[in-house]
Amino acid sequence: MTIKVGDSIPAMKLMQATAEGPREVDTAELFAGKTAVLFAVPGAFTPTCSAKHLPGFVTNIDAMKAKGVDLIVCMAVNDAFVMGAWAKDQSVGEKIVMLADGSGAFTKAMGLELDLIARGLGVRSQRFALVAKDGKVTHLAVEAPGGFEVSKAEAVLAAL
Numbered sequence: 550m551t552i553k554v555g556d557s558i559p560a561m562k563l564m565q566a567t568a569e570g571p572r573e574v575d576t577a578e579l580f581a582g583k584t585a586v587l588f589a590v591p592g593a594f595t596p597t598c599s600a601k602h603l604p605g606f607v608t609n610i611d612a613m614k615a616k617g618v619d620l621i622v623c624m625a626v627n628d629a630f631v632m633g634a635w636a637k638d639q640s641v642g643e644k645i646v647m648l649a650d651g652s653g654a655f656t657k658a659m660g661l662e663l664d665l666i667a668r669g670l671g672v673r674s675q676r677f678a679l680v681a682k683d684g685k686v687t688h689l690a691v692e693a694p695g696g697f698e699v700s701k702a703e704a705v706l707a708a709l
Contacts, residue, residue: 554687563649590602591675610645626652626673677690678699
């Protein structure tokens with residue numbers, strides 16, 4: 550069942566690249582007491598994700614913070630090393646928390662998986678963005694297959 554407005558973000562462990570190596574991040578702790586934007590991409594280093602999706606959030610960080618966002622998180626069904634390399638490639642720094650859902654368990658728990666096996670990519674995340682307050686979803690935008698409209702940074706900013 551797909552997560553919806555009013556639901557809590559699943560409490561699970563994801564991984565984050567750090568200078569000391571991959572670190573476990575508990576989603577319940579991460580989102581507790583914060584207004585957060587979580588957006589997911591089908592894969593790091595993929596064309597739309599690298600050219601538009603992640604850069605849009607990097608560009609709009611200050612505008613989102615001005616509207617009360619405490620935390621911006623980017624997630625993909627990739628490993629922490631790939632997410633760390635992508636963050637460096639995109640000059641993300643500490644602005645956005647880059648989380649890896651290596652096995653896709655978190656994505657599946659949210660009901661937002663995307664079967665790209667026939668295209669050689671395995672099971673990934675749908676492209677989506679959500680806003681959560683204290684771990685509860687207040688806005689959810691899931692893209693139609695191949696779309697890039699409702700989950701882009703500008704659309705999220707307009708929804709805040």
